[in-house]
Amino acid sequence: ANASSNPCRLGTLCPPGGADEGVSVQVSAYCPIQKRGGSTLICCEYITLRGTAAALERIGGVISALMIPELPKFIWWKATPQPDYPLFERLSEYCDCLIVDSSSFVQPEVDLRCLGDLLADRLVVADLNWRRLAPWQELTAEAFDPPERRNHIWEVDQVVIDYEKGNPAQALMFLGWLASRLQWTPMSYSYEGGDYDIRRAQFLGKHQRTVEVELAGIPTADWGEVPGDLISLKLASTNPKADCGTVLCSETTGCMRMEAGGGAQSLRINQVSSLTDQKTEQLLGQQLQRWGQEVLYSESMAIAHEILALGDLGK
DSSP states (O other): OOTTTSOEEEEEEEOOSSOOOOOEEEEEEEOOOOTTOOSOOOOEEEEEEEOOHHHHHHTHHHHHHTSOTTSOOEEEOOSOOOTTSHHHHHHHHHOSEEEEOGGGOSSHHHHHHHHHHHHHTTOOEEEHHHHTTHHHHHHHHHTTOSHHHHGGGGGOOEEEEEEETTOOHHHHHHHHHHHHHTTOEEEEEEEEETTTTEEEEEEEOGGGOEEEEEEEEEOOSSOOSSTTOEEEEEEEOSOTTOOOOEEEEETTTOSHHHHTTSOGGGOEEEEEOOOTTOSHHHHHHHHTTOOSOOHHHHHHHHHHHHHHHTSOOOO
16 A cells, blocks of 8 residues: 555565575565556565575665665564564664554563563554554543543543453553553552453552552454454443443444443443454554654553563463
8 A cells, every 4th residue: 555655665574484595585666557647657666585584684784775764664573572683673773663563462461561661762663453442542532521521530440441362462552541641550460360361450540549450351252353352441430429430342242241240320331333444454554654653652551561560471
């Protein structure tokens, strides 16, 4: 998609398994014909380098030289972040933005904490999985738009976040976003396990209010295309007079589990419609149109990093 509207140079590094046989190179050009007229061709160069990790590292200087200084440079790292990997370190040094997708992380908690370290080192990072949270963030904020509810948001002290079991990255980033907006200070984080892979966090909120959070990985028969997609969210308060009860749930799964928790009559319930532009390729195309660090993402990840630093990782 980017090649059809912007001249660019795309380099792909393919480290196959097997013996080190050096590096092979394939070069091609793509010049799509514009359907809406115009005589100017916009072309993109494709350079594919194949070799083992050691072989690619040996030509690291060549890879850096292939970058065009006048153009913004993006690195789409399709694996988990590896700060100690020489090639990762070299590419990160030369790029304007490192792009990852935490939905593919093998150890989400460990890898999210690694991203937090990279952000703290002032590396510009973009996570495509963060973009998938936009409709949940918008509806959460919208629930407290009515003037009569605005002040009640500070009464929230009970949070439940359900996600598709297997990858808690979205749930943790959403929690980081929520805590950063409500100025909650992380106090504890623990893993309980069980059928729902329960994780619990505790925060200190406004007016020294204790906030309890549960993250639950829900086993689903129909796995979506994105591992760990959010399923539902519940905000509530121990103050029976507070008008902050809110439930958001995925259009495909419904709100049954959240409603079964009781108090459904006092909850405002809304469904999050599935979006058609959540696939990796589409999100990547959108990300390539912007660069520079997103402040909201970095602030949310800073809190997520604090949360994870309090717990036992890798469980």
